[in-house]
Amino acid sequence: xxxxxxxxxxxxxxxxxxxxxxxxxxxxxxxxxxxxxxxxxxxxxxxxxxxxxxxxxxxxxxxxxxxxxxxxxxxxxxxxxxxxxxxxxxxxxxxxxxxxxxxxxxxxxxxxxxxx
Amino acid sequence: xxxxxxxxxxxxxxxxxxxxxxxxxxxxxxxxxxxxxxxxxxxxxxxxxxxxxxxxxxxxxxxxxxxxxxxxxxxxxxxxxxxxxxxxxxxxxxxxxxxxxxxxxxxxxxxxxx
Numbered sequence: 001x002x003x004x005x006x007x008x009x010x011x012x013x014x015x016x017x018x019x020x021x022x023x024x025x026x027x028x029x030x031x032x033x034x035x036x037x038x039x040x041x042x043x044x045x046x047x048x049x050x051x052x053x054x055x056x057x058x059x060x061x062x063x064x065x066x067x068x069x070x071x072x073x074x075x076x077x078x079x080x081x082x083x084x085x086x087x088x089x090x091x092x093x094x095x096x097x098x099x100x101x102x103x104x105x106x107x108x109x110x111x112x113x114x115x116x
Numbered sequence: 117x118x119x120x121x122x123x124x125x126x127x128x129x130x131x132x133x134x135x136x137x138x139x140x141x142x143x144x145x146x147x148x149x150x151x152x153x154x155x156x157x158x159x160x161x162x163x164x165x166x167x168x169x170x171x172x173x174x175x176x177x178x179x180x181x182x183x184x185x186x187x188x189x190x191x192x193x194x195x196x197x198x199x200x201x202x203x204x205x206x207x208x209x210x211x212x213x214x215x216x217x218x219x220x221x222x223x224x225x226x227x228x229x230x
Contacts, residue, residue: 033218035220041222041223042207042220042221042222042223043207043220045217045218045219045220048217056217089159091161093161093218095218101147101148101149101168101169101211101213102149102166102168104151104163104166105151105153105161105163105209105218106163107160107161109159109160110159
């Protein structure tokens with residue numbers, strides 16, 4: 001079946017512009033995560049959506065970052081007034097959630113954002 | 117608080133030898149799952165192996181096995197018979213039942229030498 005789809009795969013933007021990154025999770029996966037990965041670094045948690053619950057926004061680095069998940073499916077991560085330090089790969093992942101802990105995260109291929 | 121620690125930023129191993137990548141975790145929740153992911157230079161995250169906190173036996177998947185020591189809170193990944201294609205970043209992750217959220221370690225970069 002189809003995996004997690006992210007678009008665009010690459011985005012180059014000028015400092016100060018707004019960008020939108022899109023994630024289409026695996027059908028039926030109720031949990032959706034956004035992570036950020038700077039070059040050669042680990043995964044930085046940004047935000048987590050689970051069903052209709054309020055999202056866990058505790059990882060968003062500033063109020064320039066926001067995310068939505070419409071209809072429990074597609075998610076959009078928006079970065080306003082981009083800064084050069086926002087340059088990174090933004091990874092989206094989805095997972096089944098329930099009483100079983102063994103459902104792994106399935107990752108998309110990421111969006112590489114470059115702010116010039 | 118939940119935390120995953122990987123203390124080896126980088127490791128080298130000779131082709132065909134076994135290698136162990138360390139991972140320790142911290143949680144007070146008795147129900148949790150532990151995962152290992154591989155990230156080649158191409159960037160995709162590949163799920164390798166899972167271990168549940170109540171599992172009695174260590175997980176194995178082909179050349180990957182997980183050395184789970186619950187009392188020490190460690191979940192080390194063992195790769196047997198290393199191959200050049202095993203060169204990648206490896207991330208340990210934990211999912212805690214009451215939080216249902218994944219926590220990642222900082223990763224270990226493995227280089228397999230021919």
